[in-house]
């Protein structure tokens with residue numbers, strides 16, 4: 001072997017040693033961060049989104065119920081059951097929203113203490129009572145941003161309790177996200193204030209917006225009850241049509257989680273009496289929009305809903321009055 005060849009071999013050897021040493025050094029840092037992450041599962045998208053914002057890259061998160069899917073009727077698949085059983089923490093809404101998950105999978109789980117209802121930390125006096133729903137409370141809490149902030153705090157505290165090593169990280173993420181939610185709450189108040197109080201009436205397919213009504217001053221009427229399992233009857237259609245005519249309601253709103261058929265029947269019933277009511281589309285009631293779009297986040301979904309309601313009512317009222 002020539003001396004230049006030996007030199008080349010020695011250079012290669014040095015390079016190898018360098019790679020190994022650098023590699024080891026990197027591994028030490030990465031190793032510190034890659035302690036087993038919490039395996040977190042959430043039911044509805046609005047919860048998955050909070051958990052992502054608070055848990056960041058220190059957790060693994062899987063959302064079960066996707067875009068446009070009705071959580072009242074959602075039946076867990078075999079894959080969901082496996083995911084739920086393997087989770088370290090499960091965040092769900094509670095108040096009997098995801099009845100087909102809580103009623104089946106949860107009952108067969110060894111450790112039920114890992115399932116946390118995010119609405120548990122909310123004072124019961126702030127919940128809407130209803131005789132229409134099992135348990136006596138309306139579960140659509142996320143439509144009041146100030147209440148969903150309490151759900152965020154509950155998620156933050158649970159992550160800190162289960163993973164105290166990353167407490168500061170979760171605390172700081174939650175603080176940042178809660179600041180954004182506070183701004184959103186004020187924005188929703190400012191937007192709704194653009195409509196005179198007596199004209200703030202929201203007629204929708206599924207009666208999911210009671211908390212939005214309570215928080216931002218709207219009277220809310222839904223064709224379908226609070227639970228989408230209820231059937232729409234002829235009497236419901238007639239009664240809502242009557243209300244629309246009496247109160248000169250200009251627009252009804254469809255939502256992305258309920259079938260639109262009943263609302264078209266109401267429109268026809270109103271027309272048969274010689275009046276006209278428009279149908280506007282696309283409020284997000286029980287699920288968020290397409291992932292990757294603004295409406296695919298909780299903040300974007302809420303902003304979209306309020307802007308759609310206010311824009312439509314403003315346009316129609318300006319035209320009619």
Ligand SMILES: [Zn+2]
Pocket residue numbers: 072140206208226227228285286
């Ligand atoms: Zn609902």
